[in-house]
Amino acid sequence: AEAVVAEKAAPTPPASTIKISSRERVIFPEDGITKGALGDYYTAMAGVMLPWLAHRPISLVRCPQGRAKQCFFQKHDAGSFGEQVHHVDIREKDGGTEPYLYVENADGMLACVQMGTIEFHGWGSRVEDVEKPDRLVFDLDPDEGLDFDDVKRAAEHIKSVLADMGLTSFPMLSGGKGVHVVVPLSPRAEWPAVKSFADRFARALAADQPERFTATMSKAKRKGRIFIDWLRNQRGSTAVLPYVVRARPGAPVAAPVAWSEFKALDTAARWTLKDAGELIERAGSRLLQGWGVADQVLPEV
Ligand code: ATP
Ligand code: MN
Ligand code: MN
Numbered sequence: 001a002e003a004v005v006a007e008k009a010a011p012t013p014p015a016s017t018i019k020i021s022s023r024e025r026v027i028f029p030e031d032g033i034t035k036g037a038l039g040d041y042y043t044a045m046a047g048v049m050l051p052w053l054a055h056r057p058i059s060l061v062r063c064p065q066g067r068a069k070q071c072f073f074q075k076h077d078a079g080s081f082g083e084q085v086h087h088v089d090i091r092e093k094d095g096g097t098e099p100y101l102y103v104e105n106a107d108g109m110l111a112c113v114q115m116g117t118i119e120f121h122g123w124g125s126r127v128e129d130v131e132k133p134d135r136l137v138f139d140l141d142p143d144e145g146l147d148f149d150d151v152k153r154a155a156e157h158i159k160s161v162l163a164d165m166g167l168t169s170f171p172m173l174s175g176g177k178g179v180h181v182v183v184p185l186s187p188r189a190e191w192p193a194v195k196s197f198a199d200r201f202a203r204a205l206a207a208d209q210p211e212r213f214t215a216t217m218s219k220a221k222r223k224g225r226i227f228i229d230w231l232r233n234q235r236g237s238t239a240v241l242p243y244v245v246r247a248r249p250g251a252p253v254a255a256p257v258a259w260s261e262f263k264a265l266d267t268a269a270r271w272t273l274k275d276a277g278e279l280i281e282r283a284g285s286r287l288l289q290g291w292g293v294a295d296q297v298l299p300e301v
Pocket of ligand 1 (some may be wrong): 073121122139140141174175176177178179229238239240268
């Protein structure tokens, strides 16, 4: 019987059949990184990214002429992505619906890259049940001048307040300036309840430590503080997804990390597009085993 299993093992299907054109086009002028290199990164990373990216309404940061030229945030299906990129009709406030983009596999991801996508951002819910979030994100946005140690301490504080409520959370370096604290949820509560929790949580932190935190978006209120961007948790908002390349100099990557290694990190842009091998190895390592996964619901508070 063992022999049969071995013989029948299916060959690994090609990760993607999408052909990336203009492979030599430089997309990151500061670093000489080409569209081909970006395509190779996403092809290599598809296996570790798809659990987070697939079956979720997404918005794309597209920069067809590279990150230094015009980029735009695209939410809706313009009909130009081809059959690998799907759409899900989502009800709008005005009662109509709009077709939001989603992908199912590496071909879908790479079709987006072929269309000039650098960044993938996702809703906090999946296409099967868009009204019920499966994660909450506290996006920590430090005022200019704060150092990364302050951001790290803030993230650890949030982790412990969440833990006191019985909630497990996971850190992700944004690839930019900050950290996202991700709280996986079993999709039971709907958006209004989740948004209300995030709002109250952020305001309670800011009330408790006003010298350190603000829950208000205004730059003036941010002076020397960290904005807890709880607004990521309303219906229609997105957050950058794990392992996405940021359209910033150096092509930094949004990187899941473990709380156990968190203190030793000294920048939110620790890994870049050039680190695909290391990122894949990390994703499969014990350190990140179970990252972003927890069967939990928000407490009634
Ligand atoms: P950083 O650590 O530098 O703050 P970030 O990804 O958290 O990186 P933010 O500016 O805090 O960047 O944005 C948070 C999220 O808001 C983004 O990840 C994205 O999903 C969403 N967002 C950003 N720009 C736009 C935009 N132009 N339109 C809609 N949503 C956006
Ligand atoms: Mn942020
Ligand atoms: Mn933000």
